[in-house]
Amino acid sequence: MAKYYYTYEGKTLGPVSPKEVLDLILDDVLSMDSSVMESSSPQWLKIRDIPELMRYLHESEVQITDWAEDKGFASIDEENVPLFFHIPVSRLVWLSLITFGFYEIYWIYRNWRFLRFHRKGRTAAYFGRDLRNPVDLVGVFSQISTDQELGGRYNGRDFTLNGWLWIVALLTQVARSILGFTPFLSVWVDFALTFGLLALSILCLVPVQKHINEGNAKAGKPLSRPTFGHYASIVVGLLAWLLVLFSLISRLVRLFA
Template identity: 25%
Template sequence: MAPMFFVVSVRKLLVMQFFTLGFYLTYWGYRNWKLYKAATGARVMPLVRCLFNIFFIYSLLAKVDRRLDDEGRGHAWSPAWLTFTLVVSALGAAALYKWVSLFPVMSLIANFGLLIVQSLALAKIQRGINFCEADLTGKANARLTPANWAWIAPGALLWVVSVVMTVSLVGGA
């Protein structure tokens, strides 16, 4: 049976989320919606749903939760709270953007903290999806591929540049 949702190991998800500065969430959303559409024939547009992921994340989690309920398999999670956490962390990061030039160190620390909060929520979500797809560890998609490394390299460089620029801004003040 074809998967309905995107399986990935939590470790790989977190590495990709961190080193793509959160952009992996867009790809992750696309893959989830594309698989859901293929498995159910639902009239959804994966590209639109991934680009506006923040508006569709609850719908995705509710579909995972409904499938688990339909199969009589419970999972310890709250789609509503996980969605709330992702939305608040995304809005927080957007709000901090304008403060970067005024308070560079605090902004960098706060953004890093929000990325951690977002990543913890994503880890919990992915455990739920992996449980739903009967691949608890995400073994089917645990290895980093050359394409993953192609995303990791520039992301790592951006992290280094961000830290160096922040240190130089503070040192020059």
């Protein structure tokens, strides 16, 4: 398999394998328009113009979508693109409640996608890869804090702590959902803990959303349009609520039987 050289920060690095080229794209070091040179050839070519690399990228487990095609398919009018995920705070709160927090996954995705797709010209096809890394998710909160278009550099706000608390609440809630309600706690304490974690995760997002909305209001940007993920999170969240209520009713029946 061919090896390739690439340039980064004025330095020529490599050689790297096609798999390593894929990793460099996912890490935002390279893009589809970056030029690389095969070790056996003196010619520099764009990644998109090398059949072997393109075949490997499209056959890989992580599918890389052409950013230009993705953008064209979405028919995005740059002037009307909201800054980050622009929705009313009240809607975020209620959707988080009725979806048992699953809407918050969609919320972080939309903000992540704004940074990845609109700002860096990258595809959003590998969100699942970054979702497994808490540092990357907290980085979204940090970048919202300092974003120039939102005026973050001038107000001294820092949402990094919000991000970490949100991650802790989310992971704890997910772990408890997988393991079931804690058997050694009373049913009411267990239920209160569940709602407490949900409330904590929502409270972590509210000031961030307010900051996003203020920046959009100043820039005259419209609200974000709902996508498939909006409706999917609602369906999944309602199913989660049914499971929670079923578990609660079952425990109450056993308690009073």
